[in-house]
Amino acid sequence: MRDEFEGMGGLETLWTVTNDAKSGLYHERIDNTFLKQHISDFSQQFYLCGPDDMVKDLRAALEELGANVDALVWEK
Structure with missing residues (x-):
């Protein structure tokens, strides 16, 4: 789905593969x-x-850094 995400106007992506x-x-x-x-x-x-565990950890990290976690979008 990388091409699809990168083709979306106004969306900035940061890809990482551990x-x-x-x-x-x-x-x-x-x-x-x-x-x-x-x-x-x-x-x-x-x-x-x-x-799921990664999304949970990232949600907590973003909240700690000041992001509005109520506005987060994630796959469920």
């Missing part, structure tokens, strides 16, 4: 440090996609 260092993408684990390095505006809307 288990494939050859992918050419970021391969770091997404945590508070990663988020602070790559995101300057936590008041924006976020879309989370991934395993």
Whole structure:
């Protein structure tokens, strides 16, 4: 779905794949440090996609960094 997401106007994406260092993408684990390095505006809307535990952890990290978690969008 990468092409579909990247084709959406106004959507800024940040791709990371933790288990494939050859992918050419970021391969770091997404945590508070990663988020602070790559995101300057936590008041924006976020879309989370991934395993349930990862989405739960990211939701908590974003909330801690000041994001409005009530406005988060994620796959259920």
